[in-house]
Amino acid sequence: MIGRRWDGRLEMTAVFSWGFTSLAVATFLGMLVLFAAQSLPLWRHAGAGFLSGTTWFFRAGQFGVLPMVYGTAIVSAVALLFATPLGIGAAIFTAELLPRGARRTRLAVKTAVELLAGIPSVVYGLLGVLLLRDFVLRLLAPWDPLSGDTLLTGGLLLGIMVLPTIISLSDDALGGIAGSQRLAARALGLTRAETVLKVILPQALPGLASAVLLGLGRALGETIAVFLVIGRQDNQWPERLLSLRPLTEAGQTLTSKLGGSETFLALDDPLHWGAITGLALVLYAGVALVSWIGARLALPGGGRA
Amino acid sequence: MLDVIRRDSEESDPAAAPAVLAARNLTVSTGGRALLRAVGLDVAPGSVLGLIGPSGAGKTTLLRCLNRLIDLVPDLTVTGDVLFHGAPMYGGGGRRMDVDSLRARIGMIFQQPVVFPGSIADNVLFGVRHTARLPRRERPERLESALREAALWPEVEHRLGDAAASLSVGQQQRLCLARALANQPEVLLLDEPTSSLDPRSTEAIEELVLRLRERHTPVTIVLVTHNLRQARRLADSLACLAVRERAGEIVEQGECGELLSRPRSPELIHFLSKGAPL
Amino acid sequence: MRRSVGRGWIDRAFWLACALCAACVGVLLAGIAGAILWRGLPVLRPGFLTAVSSEAGASGGVRDEIVGTLILITTALLVSAPLATGVALVHAVYLRSLPARRRLLVALYTANALPSILFGIAGMVVFSRFFGWGKSWLAGGLLLGLMILPTLSVALIERLRSLPRKYREAASALGLTRAQTVWSVLLPQCAGGLLSGALLGLARAAGETAPILFAAAVFSGAGLPSGLRDSPVAALPYHIFVLAQDSFDPSVESHLWGAACVLVGLVLGLSLLALPARLRAHEEAQNA
Numbered sequence A: 001m002i003g004r005r006w007d008g009r010l011e012m013t014a015v016f017s018w019g020f021t022s023l024a025v026a027t028f029l030g031m032l033v034l035f036a037a038q039s040l041p042l043w044r045h046a047g048a049g050f051l052s053g054t055t056w057f058f059r060a061g062q063f064g065v066l067p068m069v070y071g072t073a074i075v076s077a078v079a080l081l082f083a084t085p086l087g088i089g090a091a092i093f094t095a096e097l098l099p100r101g102a103r104r105t106r107l108a109v110k111t112a113v114e115l116l117a118g119i120p121s122v123v124y125g126l127l128g129v130l131l132l133r134d135f136v137l138r139l140l141a142p143w144d145p146l147s148g149d150t151l152l153t154g155g156l157l158l159g160i161m162v163l164p165t166i167i168s169l170s171d172d173a174l175g176g177i178a179g180s181q182r183l184a185a186r187a188l189g190l191t192r193a194e195t196v197l198k199v200i201l202p203q204a205l206p207g208l209a210s211a212v213l214l215g216l217g218r219a220l221g222e223t224i225a226v227f228l229v230i231g232r233q234d235n236q237w238p239e240r241l242l243s244l245r246p247l248t249e250a251g252q253t254l255t256s257k258l259g260g261s262e263t264f265l266a267l268d269d270p271l272h273w274g275a276i277t278g279l280a281l282v283l284y285a286g287v288a289l290v291s292w293i294g295a296r297l298a299l300p301g302g303g304r305a
Numbered sequence B: 001m002l003d004v005i006r007r008d009s010e011e012s013d014p015a016a017a018p019a020v021l022a023a024r025n026l027t028v029s030t031g032g033r034a035l036l037r038a039v040g041l042d043v044a045p046g047s048v049l050g051l052i053g054p055s056g057a058g059k060t061t062l063l064r065c066l067n068r069l070i071d072l073v074p075d076l077t078v079t080g081d082v083l084f085h086g087a088p089m090y091g092g093g094g095r096r097m098d099v100d101s102l103r104a105r106i107g108m109i110f111q112q113p114v115v116f117p118g119s120i121a122d123n124v125l126f127g128v129r130h131t132a133r134l135p136r137r138e139r140p141e142r143l144e145s146a147l148r149e150a151a152l153w154p155e156v157e158h159r160l161g162d163a164a165a166s167l168s169v170g171q172q173q174r175l176c177l178a179r180a181l182a183n184q185p186e187v188l189l190l191d192e193p194t195s196s197l198d199p200r201s202t203e204a205i206e207e208l209v210l211r212l213r214e215r216h217t218p219v220t221i222v223l224v225t226h227n228l229r230q231a232r233r234l235a236d237s238l239a240c241l242a243v244r245e246r247a248g249e250i251v252e253q254g255e256c257g258e259l260l261s262r263p264r265s266p267e268l269i270h271f272l273s274k275g276a277p278l
Numbered sequence C: 001m002r003r004s005v006g007r008g009w010i011d012r013a014f015w016l017a018c019a020l021c022a023a024c025v026g027v028l029l030a031g032i033a034g035a036i037l038w039r040g041l042p043v044l045r046p047g048f049l050t051a052v053s054s055e056a057g058a059s060g061g062v063r064d065e066i067v068g069t070l071i072l073i074t075t076a077l078l079v080s081a082p083l084a085t086g087v088a089l090v091h092a093v094y095l096r097s098l099p100a101r102r103r104l105l106v107a108l109y110t111a112n113a114l115p116s117i118l119f120g121i122a123g124m125v126v127f128s129r130f131f132g133w134g135k136s137w138l139a140g141g142l143l144l145g146l147m148i149l150p151t152l153s154v155a156l157i158e159r160l161r162s163l164p165r166k167y168r169e170a171a172s173a174l175g176l177t178r179a180q181t182v183w184s185v186l187l188p189q190c191a192g193g194l195l196s197g198a199l200l201g202l203a204r205a206a207g208e209t210a211p212i213l214f215a216a217a218v219f220s221g222a223g224l225p226s227g228l229r230d231s232p233v234a235a236l237p238y239h240i241f242v243l244a245q246d247s248f249d250p251s252v253e254s255h256l257w258g259a260a261c262v263l264v265g266l267v268l269g270l271s272l273l274a275l276p277a278r279l280r281a282h283e284e285a286q287n288a
Helices: A012-038 A039-046 A065-099 A103-117 A121-139 A151-175 A179-187 A194-222 A224-229 A254-258 A260-266 A270-296 B059-065 B092-096 B097-105 B120-131 B137-148 B167-184 B199-214 B226-232 B258-262 B264-274 C004-045 C046-050 C065-092 C099-111 C116-130 C138-159 C165-174 C178-189 C191-207 C236-244 C250-287
Strands: B021-030 B032-042 B046-051 B076-083 B106-109 B189-190 B220-224 B237-244 B248-257
Touching: A012 A039, A012 A270, A012 C046, A012 C065, A012 C116, A012 C138, A012 C178, A039 A270, A039 B076, A065 A103, A065 A151, A065 A194, A065 A254, A065 C004, A103 A151, A103 C004, A103 C250, A121 A151, A121 A224, A121 C004, A121 C191, A121 C236, A121 C250, A151 A194, A151 A224, A151 C004, A179 A194, A179 B106, A194 A254, A224 A254, A224 C236, A254 A270, A254 C116, A260 A270, A270 B199, A270 C099, A270 C116, B021 B059, B021 C191, B032 B059, B046 B059, B046 B226, B059 B189, B059 B220, B059 B248, B076 B237, B097 B106, B097 B120, B106 B167, B120 B137, B120 B167, B137 B167, B137 B199, B167 B199, B199 B220, B199 B226, B220 B226, B226 B258, B237 B258, B237 B264, B248 B258, B248 B264, C046 C065, C046 C250, C065 C099, C065 C138, C065 C178, C065 C191, C065 C236, C065 C250, C099 C116, C099 C138, C116 C138, C138 C191, C165 C178, C178 C191, C191 C236, C191 C250, C236 C250
Parallel strands: B032 B248, B046 B220, B046 B237, B106 B189, B189 B220
Antiparallel strands: B021 B032, B021 B076, B237 B248
């Protein structure tokens, strides 16, 4: 029996520990339930149309998530396309290719990367507003953008933000491979590149995949920085799904919508509020799923926990 | 300072072939402190040189100098030289040589078998696919001959596609041998290859060493071992390392039987009197 | 011995490609640090930290914002620490099976990755409306505390996991009960881990805007909170967030850099304080 010792008396420490844990679990699950419950008016009104709708006019009671899902997807894709090769390449460099005695350099680099992972999103947002915006405006000049607030800006900023996460986790993944593998491969006559590509990477793949997935999770959930540079334009549903045109235009993501003034506005209208919490529900489910997969890959089964 | 004791090759063979591998005044140090000091030895082609001595004397360090694997250990300085067919590995222009090709010609087996991801066939051909760029049609033949030499073929010929990790430890060690042999090396460096194996696998590997020596194109072997019975059985000549003045040195070397029955240096006498390995 | 041209070329090209990635990353990160320092440091006259913000952020300092942030993160820590300890003890001591422990750890990692805006929205419903607190500093503290709970728990679990088994075994052999082992042996040994985890959690909480967006923070008119209902606070991240949306006034811009510098300084300061403990733990793990 939980909390009871062999002689039947209550072990208070156990009771409190289990109590606190249950409270924590309940709170997190409670959030999910809260969103589901609060969004009921929406589901009754729009049903699955919410998930397939491409317009959002709250005054007219039209609610569709697709443009925001699209925005989230584009922005995250750009971020990962930017950060994954750069991050894994940098991690391979510091973990495998630096001369053997550079231990202190490696530690300094790892510390620097971790500190930069800690920079608040609002500061990244500020950098985006004051520096990146103009850069993208000039970059996209041939395509005549309306402003520097575009999906591309959001994607690039996100890419910079998840870079430290990907580097740090990839470095952990590479470091987890036993040194004897490298020695044996080199003793066989393989070059550095061959050792990394044919021996190390195949074994580090789950860890690297988890690094990318957890980076993706962060990208999907980032609100403040994206909010500031994305233009917050609703109903940006592209005519052709695979065109690059939307990158030069403003857009909206799930998080930028949730972080905006409309959330305050919606609190008094059950349907509108239902739509907002419906967005929250979709966001919760999406990020939880991606992160859960990433976490499972990062923690090898059974043994070490 | 110990004088280098050269193996007196004139006594046994007037037309002795030059040493395939030789160390000259080899010293390995870290941060000012020497690990190995002034090591000198010659390995005659086709022979088996045993390296014996107490733990910590630097046998593994010495072995890793022989194929430049010492480069991968941080914070170590190597002075002196190792000659492969007379060509220096460290001195002169030696440092700029193609180490990867060198390591394909000088194979190494470690104390614990190190198996790469992939199937048995993948593992055996791992080195040869890269170092020799062996064309695809020749691979099955090389695969089979390497596995036969390592006495593993009968046990795996019907499951070459199985994961290499599914083999027992003894089989994995023989797999590592097959992998090294697939490169068709001139020299094999064995670092206590049987210390983590059961008696049956130990027997198999010892038989393998004997066969390699008797081959039409014999492989030269340097064998680090803790086991005096194994040394007596397999080695032609022995070199004994021990710690003197806080660094490893060769205290005695010579023909195997001679050394073991009439040891001269105090460290070797002490080591032999212990009976069991230290 | 000449190297086969193909393999040597591939090896060099690979090294170059990876080095290029590392260089790009280095330049990027150095640029970010440089920009913040170069633009922000000049603004940090002593008065900046002690003056109240005025003229809608175009001048004055960030005193109220600093105070507000400190109030929020202190509350967050007080809420989170006991809960995190409980979770960590369940993982390390009370859960018997390995799969269950792994499931808990996976759950913690997943919870850690949840978007912070969700806390903000949930907080608005629960605290602002349902409890009727309006905007309240306590709501902010609770939400931030909940948000950093996984971070603290994981830090503590890692520390507990790295404790050598011999401590527990010796305690049991002496006849200590499980609870006594926890309080006399385990927790004291992990004080370092709890401290470093707490500092990291605080660093994260200090920088978050989204959880306090709706239920706790205001831009102006907030000094020290008085009571529970309708007593919001100012906060550094929220301050920067509001101003950044309207950043075309040059004097506002320099004020923004200053505020960003203070915030980054606070966050990095807290993270750096945690560094010695984490480096030591890392070393121990390596040598084990």
